[in-house]
Amino acid sequence: AQRVTQPEKLLSVFKGAPVELKCNYSYSGSPELFWYVQYSRQRLQLLLRHISRESIKGFTADLNKGETSFHLKKPFAQEEDSAMYYCALSRYGNKLVFGAGTILRVKS
Amino acid sequence: EAGVAQSPRYKIIEKRQSVAFWCNPISGHATLYWYQQILGQGPKLLIQFQNNGVVDDSQLPKDRFSAERLKGVDSTLKIQPAKLEDSAVYLCASQNWTGTYEQYFGPGTRLTVT
Numbered sequence: 001a002q003r004v005t006q007p008e009k010l011l012s013v014f015k016g017a018p019v020e021l022k023c024n025y026s027y028s029g030s031p032e033l034f035w036y037v038q039y040s041r042q043r044l045q046l047l048l049r050h051i052s053r054e055s056i057k058g059f060t061a062d063l064n065k066g067e068t069s070f071h072l073k074k075p076f077a078q079e080e081d082s083a084m085y086y087c088a089l090s091r092y093g094n095k096l097v098f099g100a101g102t103i104l105r106v107k108s
Numbered sequence: 109e110a111g112v113a114q115s116p117r118y119k120i121i122e123k124r125q126s127v128a129f130w131c132n133p134i135s136g137h138a139t140l141y142w143y144q145q146i147l148g149q150g151p152k153l154l155i156q157f158q159n160n161g162v163v164d165d166s167q168l169p170k171d172r173f174s175a176e177r178l179k180g181v182d183s184t185l186k187i188q189p190a191k192l193e194d195s196a197v198y199l200c201a202s203q204n205w206t207g208t209y210e211q212y213f214g215p216g217t218r219l220t221v222t
Contacts, residue, residue, distance in 0.1 A: 032209055034209075043111070043214065043215050043216070044151070044199065044213040045212075045213065046210045049209065049210075051209075086150050093205070093209035094163070094164070095141065095153040095156055096143075096151070096153070096211060097153075098150030098151050099150050100148065100149055100150050101149075101150055
């Protein structure tokens with residue numbers, strides 16, 4: 001069965017501190033992994049995907065197939081990073097299976 | 109480009125009533141998804157369309173939910189009769205198969221069943 005687990009409902013950090021949002025998945029095969037973000041009063045949008053191996057807004061995520069993890073990291077948090085973050089997986093780019101999400105709060 | 113449009117944005121109904129939601133995807137996007145997001149959970153797929161054909165409706169409660177995309181563009185999702193547990197945000201997303209796999213989401217419709 002496909003499943004995505006985000007163990008933290010809320011992560012609260014101070015501005016300038018490092019951030020790591022955890023994501024673990026279960027899937028038989030090679031899924032595509034994504035991070036989606038929802039800022040206050042905005043729609044859900046793609047932040048980054050593992051196949052592109054890019055850094056978006058200072059965030060990076062590395063797919064660890066051995067640990068079946070896809071943690072999202074940023075070395076220095078900013079207040080504008082405060083949002084709800086969802087980890088999701090897909091097979092062949094089809095339906096997304098989402099985790100429950102983690103609220104990131106960056107305090108000044 | 110214009111984003112995915114959904115209406116209404118909010119709807120309050122009593123249990124056993126019926127309700128319909130509308131979605132207009134981004135122009136040219138062949139794939140359309142409906143997701144249900146219950147409070148405190150991530151979105152869960154209800155149905156996936158490719159043009160006007162159903163690709164995946166395995167998680168759609170077909171005894172009360174129905175969806176259509178007759179001309180391969182707009183889509184409607186209907187619930188009849190509604191139950192209390194249908195209270196959720198209903199998200200529509202569209203996708204263009206250009207190799208990016210990105211899904212573009214609408215603002216959602218928040219349904220409250222009393």
